[in-house]
Every structure is written in structure tokens, then in C-alpha cells.
Amino acid sequence: MWHFTKMHGCGNDYVYFDCTKEMLPNASAAAVFMSDRNKGIGGDGIILIKKSDCADFYMEMYNLDGSQGRMCGNGIRCVGKFVYDKGLTDKTEITVETLSGIKRLSLAVRNGRVYEVTVDMGHPSIQPADIPLAADEPAVNRPITLGGKPFAFTAVSMGNPHAVIPVESTADTAVRELGSELEHGPLFPEGVNTEFVEVLSDHEVNMRVWERGSGETMACGTGACATAYACRLLGLTGDEVLVHLLGGDLRIVYEQSTDTVWMTGPATTVFEGEIEWPAEEV
Secondary structure: OEEEEEEEEOOEEEEEEEOOOOOOOOHHHHHHHHHOOOOOOOOOEEEEEEOOOOOOEEEEEEEOOOOEEOOOHHHHHHHHHHHHHOOOOOOOEEEEEEOOEEEEEEEEEEOOEEEEEEEEOOOOEOOHHHOOOOOOOOOOOEEEEEOOEEEEEEEEEOOOEEEEEEOOOOOOOOHHHHHHHHHOOOOOOOOOEEEEEEEEEOOEEEEEEEEOOOEEEOOOHHHHHHHHHHHHHOOOOOOEEEEEEOOEEEEEEEEOOOOEEEEEEEOEEEEEEEEOOOOOOO
16 A cells, blocks of 8 residues: 545646655556546656665656656645655755656745745756757747647747647637647657647736646646746746646746846645556456
8 A cells, every 4th residue: 555645736736755765666656646636646647756875855757647747837846845744854945856857846834735836947948959949049939820720839848848829719719629739740759738828918817728638727836937028028028927827826036137037936635545456357
């Protein structure tokens, strides 16, 4: 039996395992089974918290289709809450190793529990090789046809690939159809997360997201960062943006002096339990 903790950041929910002493076997298959909202625990994937040789902890994540993700902004905030609330650390400033590099986290604590986390999300990039994007030059407001209709996208890497598309209304956008078409199209050889963005003012936007390997989710932390950066490039917003997602709000700040994006948002524990793995039906 494996003890798990179900957590979410703005509705972006994962199943968390303490693997600092023992590794969960066959994690890719576990992600598929446990993410099932009818037969498993339910979630957008699983996150394993492991020891690191170069940081305080290592975060290993798998999407609900079993594919391994490089980084998740909402997920890493919950990692910070997990390790502090469970006594794996007593520090409120920690580092977490990911496939997208080492991230610095600042934990806000109230009554002995973490309620909010600020993450140094690193340097954004629009270079095609960093995304990767099948193009010779950066795509900033590049025209594209999706679902037979004209749009424009800006491609940004936040350690994983993003395509940010301004729309008139996120409520009226066919996220599933358009996001899936772009994810599996030829422009992004490793797939892409697509953010559909409705600009409300120079400091506030609505956003819906299609995540590669998971479909539409309630929130995406790296997507919110990519959105804020892309909107700034397009002159639609300033350096500080409040991003409204289906699952809640994230505060994103671009620090020009260091070319760094900072993300602040909540981290929530939903419930804990035990699950048999490997499961008999797998």
C-alpha cells in the first residue's frame, strides 16, 4: 500500500507521493491508473517528491496520459506545501530540482501550514530551439489558422512549450478543438500547451489552457507565466499581471532587471489516503 496526498493549486490537481525513501514503481502506468477520476484517485497526473543531489528536493511529474512532464507551476507550489507541512523541511526558502532546472520557492506560513507559495519560474525564452518550435525565427503574434479560423500566437518557453493566443472571449473559445489541433500539429515537435487569453486591462487577463498530455485543466502555472510574458511583449499588459484561471487566480511579475518571472498563488491539500499499487487490474 502507498500513502498519497491529493493536492491542488488553483484546481490543477495532482496525486503526491513521498519518494524520499522508496521509489513508486512504474510511475508512468501509475499516473494513468491513479489519475482516472472514475476508477482511480482522480487528477491531472502524479508528482513524486524525491531526494536531490543539487537542491533540497527533486520533483518528478507525470501527466494523466503517462507522459513525463518537465515542470508544473501549480504542482511545484504544492510540493513546497507538502515538504513543509509534513516536516520534511523546516525552511521557508527552499530549492526544488526539476527537468527544467532548479526553482526557488518562498513559503508563506500561517498556523504552522503553508497557504501560499512564490516561485522563481526562471527566464522566459522565445527562441525556437528552446521551445522547441519548427521555425527559423521567434513566433511573436504569428498568424495561424485553427479550426478554419484566423488566430495569432506567440510561442514562449518557460522550461516547457507554450503558445499564447489572444481571443475576444475565453468563454466562447473552443479550447478542446483548437488546443488539440495545435498540440498535435507540425509546428511543435514535442507538443505544446496552448493558452487562450482575454485581456481585461493592462494588469488583468482571463486565461483558459489546453495542456499537452492532459487536455483542458483548471489552471497552468507555467502557462500563466508564459501568458503574462507574451502579453507584455505584445504591449497588451505591463510587468505585473493578475491571471484569472478557471480554478483561481495567480499573480505574475516579470522582473526586467533579472529577466525573471515570479509566480505567486495558493497550494491546497484536499485529502490523504492509501492505494494499492501495482493495482490488480493493471
